[in-house]
Amino acid sequence: KTCKNVVKMMKSIQRKRKHSDTGFLSEKEEEEKPHVEEVYFDKTFYFSPFLTIRLSEIPDADYAHRLWNAAVFLSFYLWQHHTLVKDKRVIELGSGVSLPGLLCSKLGAKSVLLTDLPHVIPKISRIIHVNQCALNTQATALSYGDILSLKDDDEEEEDQHAFDVILASDLFYDNDHDWDDILFTIRYLLLSSPHAECFLMYHQRSNRTSLQPFMAKWNLHGEQVHFDMPYETFLQIQQKKHPSPFDYRQFLKSFHSHHLYRLTSSRI
Numbered sequence: 297k298t299c300k301n302v303v304k305m306m307k308s309i310q311r312k313r314k315h316s317d318t319g320f321l322s323e324k325e326e327e328e329k330p331h332v333e334e335v336y337f338d339k340t341f342y343f344s345p346f347l348t349i350r351l352s353e354i355p356d357a358d359y360a361h362r363l364w365n366a367a368v369f370l371s372f373y374l375w376q377h378h379t380l381v382k383d384k385r386v387i388e389l390g391s392g393v394s395l396p397g398l399l400c401s402k403l404g405a406k407s408v409l410l411t412d413l414p415h416v417i418p419k420i421s422r423i424i425h426v427n428q429c430a431l432n433t434q435a436t437a438l439s440y441g442d443i444l445s446l447k448d449d450d451e452e453e454e455d456q457h458a459f460d461v462i463l464a465s466d467l468f469y470d471n472d473h474d475w476d477d478i479l480f481t482i483r484y485l486l487l488s489s490p491h492a493e494c495f496l497m498y499h500q501r502s503n504r505t506s507l508q509p510f511m512a513k514w515n516l517h518g519e520q521v522h523f524d525m526p527y528e529t530f531l532q533i534q535q536k537k538h539p540s541p542f543d544y545r546q547f548l549k550s551f552h553s554h555h556l557y558r559l560t561s562s563r564i
């Protein structure tokens with residue numbers, strides 16, 4: 297009943313929403329874009345001598361094809377607290393390059409579902425194959441606010457949206473409409489599993505916007521998690537194993553504008 301009320305609230309918001317130019321491309325516009333030859337920049341992350349993840353990104357492409365700092369910070373938190381995902385059912389929203397989700401796969405998650413817009417899924421499937429994670433990891437299309445599209449005919453009705461851990465990193469930009477859609481999706485997933493929790497890495501890009509009012513609107517409750525990045529270890533591992541012109545010190549400075557929330561959902 298609670299999930300149905302949340303869906304009803306989302307539909308009401310969508311009916312009232314006025315269409316405006318947000319600067320983002322719709323799914324149809326994405327599909328109709330002229331084809332441009334993609335140049336991949338490969339990266340390898342060495343979390344330990346026994347745990348590596350290979351990624352491919354297109355630095356000048358759209359949001360989904362770039363590795364964002366928030367995904368790296370969230371991944372290192374999960375690496376430091378690997379018991380949070382071991383034997384758990386994990387879903388990552390807006391996976392894109394998919395670093396956090398792939399890490400969960402290698403940390404022993406029971407299952408991992410990587411999600412993004414339809415045009416991104418072939419790339420994610422390729423990354424899953426390259427990292428040999430296909431045994432417990434899948435990719436499927438999911439647009440924020442359209443959680444019911446996750447229906448799987450092979451699963452029991454009550455298990456279709458049941459996940460223990462929800463991952464979200466750097467999903468919030470300037471479009472407030474997307475913020476509602478994202479938080480609706482998170483709340484619905486939290487309500488679908490009694491002990492679920494969401495790890496959300498938020499990049500505070502401006503003092504003019506705040507996540508808190510939106511969290512309150514969707515009755516999401518969370519604590520900010522404080523943790524340390526292994527600065528020296530990170531620099532040594534990445535620069536030793538993967539020399540590149542990338543400015544890692546500048547990258548680590550941005551850590552202070554990122555905030556990690558551990559969210560639960562009130563059933564009241």
